[in-house]
Amino acid sequence: MAVISVHQFAQCITCHAWSPDRSMVAFCPNNNEVHIYRLVEDKWEKVHVLQKHDQLISGIDWSARSNKIVTASHDRNSYVWNLEGSEWVPTLVILRLNRAALCVQWSPKENKFAVGSGAKTVCICYYEQENNWWVSKLIRKRHDSSVTSVSWHPDNNLLATTSTDGKCRVFSTFIKGVDAKNDNKKDSKKSTSSDLKFGELIVQLDLSSSWTFGVKWSPSGNTLAYVGHNSMIYFVDDVGPSPLAQNVVFRDLPLRDVLFVSEKRVIGVGFDCNPMVFAADERGVWGFVRYLAERKTVSSGSRYGSQFSEAFGKFYGQSKPGVGNDAVETSKTRGVVHENCINSIIRLGERGILTRRFSTSGLDGRIVVWDLENEQDLLEL
Amino acid sequence: MGSTLRLYLTCIRNTLHAAMCLQNFPCQEVERHNKPEVELKSSPELLLNPVVICRNEAEKCLIETSINSLRISLKVKQADELENILTKKFLRFLSMRAEAFQVLRRKPVQGYDISFLITNYHCEEMQKQKLIDFIVQFMEDIDKEISELKMSVNTRGRLVATEFLKQFI
Numbered sequence: 001m002a003v004i005s006v007h008q009f010a011q012c013i014t015c016h017a018w019s020p021d022r023s024m025v026a027f028c029p030n031n032n033e034v035h036i037y038r039l040v041e042d043k044w045e046k047v048h049v050l051q052k053h054d055q056l057i058s059g060i061d062w063s064a065r066s067n068k069i070v071t072a073s074h075d076r077n078s079y080v081w082n083l084e085g086s087e088w089v090p091t092l093v094i095l096r097l098n099r100a101a102l103c104v105q106w107s108p109k110e111n112k113f114a115v116g117s118g119a120k121t122v123c124i125c126y127y128e129q130e131n132n133w134w135v136s137k138l139i140r141k142r143h144d145s146s147v148t149s150v151s152w153h154p155d156n157n158l159l160a161t162t163s164t165d166g167k168c169r170v171f172s173t174f175i176k177g178v179d180a181k182n183d184n185k186k187d188s189k190k191s192t193s194s195d196l197k198f199g200e201l202i203v204q205l206d207l208s209s210s211w212t213f214g215v216k217w218s219p220s221g222n223t224l225a226y227v228g229h230n231s232m233i234y235f236v237d238d239v240g241p242s243p244l245a246q247n248v249v250f251r252d253l254p255l256r257d258v259l260f261v262s263e264k265r266v267i268g269v270g271f272d273c274n275p276m277v278f279a280a281d282e283r284g285v286w287g288f289v290r291y292l293a294e295r296k297t298v299s300s301g302s303r304y305g306s307q308f309s310e311a312f313g314k315f316y317g318q319s320k321p322g323v324g325n326d327a328v329e330t331s332k333t334r335g336v337v338h339e340n341c342i343n344s345i346i347r348l349g350e351r352g353i354l355t356r357r358f359s360t361s362g363l364d365g366r367i368v369v370w371d372l373e374n375e376q377d378l379l380e381l
Numbered sequence: 382m383g384s385t386l387r388l389y390l391t392c393i394r395n396t397l398h399a400a401m402c403l404q405n406f407p408c409q410e411v412e413r414h415n416k417p418e419v420e421l422k423s424s425p426e427l428l429l430n431p432v433v434i435c436r437n438e439a440e441k442c443l444i445e446t447s448i449n450s451l452r453i454s455l456k457v458k459q460a461d462e463l464e465n466i467l468t469k470k471f472l473r474f475l476s477m478r479a480e481a482f483q484v485l486r487r488k489p490v491q492g493y494d495i496s497f498l499i500t501n502y503h504c505e506e507m508q509k510q511k512l513i514d515f516i517v518q519f520m521e522d523i524d525k526e527i528s529e530l531k532m533s534v535n536t537r538g539r540l541v542a543t544e545f546l547k548q549f550i
Binding site: 011012014030054055056058074075076098099100102118119120144145146164165166210211229253254256271339340341343363 | 398399402404405406407408409412413415424426427429448504505506508509
């Protein structure tokens, strides 16, 4: 199996991020704190607890080179944490949001980060040296509903967003003073990056009839993938004035997040509790390959049903057996690893063309590390 | 009759399996709040199409979903006046104790006899399959309970009447 390790950290995890050397993991255990655990001789020990937010933390990202953690929460705030000595010190971020922040991601050069919010805006934040804080520029009036997910293009300028209005949009986030102009060196294929106006809508993709989540760019930045709640995954090549879009419908429950493990392989995770692999063949047509973990039938003895029947029994002086037969027959098969919805998938290791390892976290409170080493059929590019 | 019950319950089970894909979603209308969108209905894009599953004219099930909550309303078969009264009293008894059941709604939706409200918090604490099993088991048990209640009322009525009329023999 592709699973390397499974660890139960909490009852429920909303989001997680790994340190650059992968020795520490930061996650939110479904409350207003960030717990950082370090792997010490095969055991996980809690080393830090970051307490500054008032409400649930919806997004964490740990930058690979500058070793900073950015957190975004439902309390409309975001903080950037710097490790000073052995303590994490928060730096204020002026987000200017009036609704919850839903997702956050560092840009590839780590000089900016993007925050998607329930206020139907996206905040692009950059550091202001004079005041030692992070200020933001807002992309307003472009989204019709909450922004659920953001993803940076490798060129540090384009940002893709998904929203509960069913659309995926790509914006330019050029900020004078932060992004240097490098037009001469860019080739014509990436001419879209030379739209140097901040907040300019490059392309709007209206492919899904339901909410969209989990947008990601491929390692080269040529392909975009995102999922819709209608159990479909969308692949868009050549994002620009004439994009080439493909839909892949799959049979089971919707996905929540995706990850490009190579230019032609995508792993999707969601309500099925089992990662799904999608691949593009030689002609560039995407399709579903298989599930990553084995699916076993689990008999769900209706424990909940029996509690209710016992309550009934008390009133009527009878005791009823709790397990209904149909419960066992029609239980859906589940992957053994995660028991509840998987809500995020993070690559482990450097941003490169090929990813071997990744980790998933879910509502069952587990963080599972997967390795594609033994999956021969998936390793071919 | 038993076969239609199986089909009805299987249909409801499958619909719930698809509909119970809930996630935590903070309110778009009010800052720092988190409300079940299916009750609030303020943002139409966050609601999905409601589904009505009818077994026959008298029994049906309405399933309304949103991004963070799901509402299931049931209309139970009531063949005559007596069953009408029994159902109303019995379900009112359960609804009054909604806290104990956690997923039960205190008042049924207009036009139905009993309603459940399942939020993302329930899905985080409890397993989805078990919640679905609970709902389906509940539906099966309701019918049995109402029949038993009716039978016991009739039996008791007969006993009381017999005893009463004995004095006139």
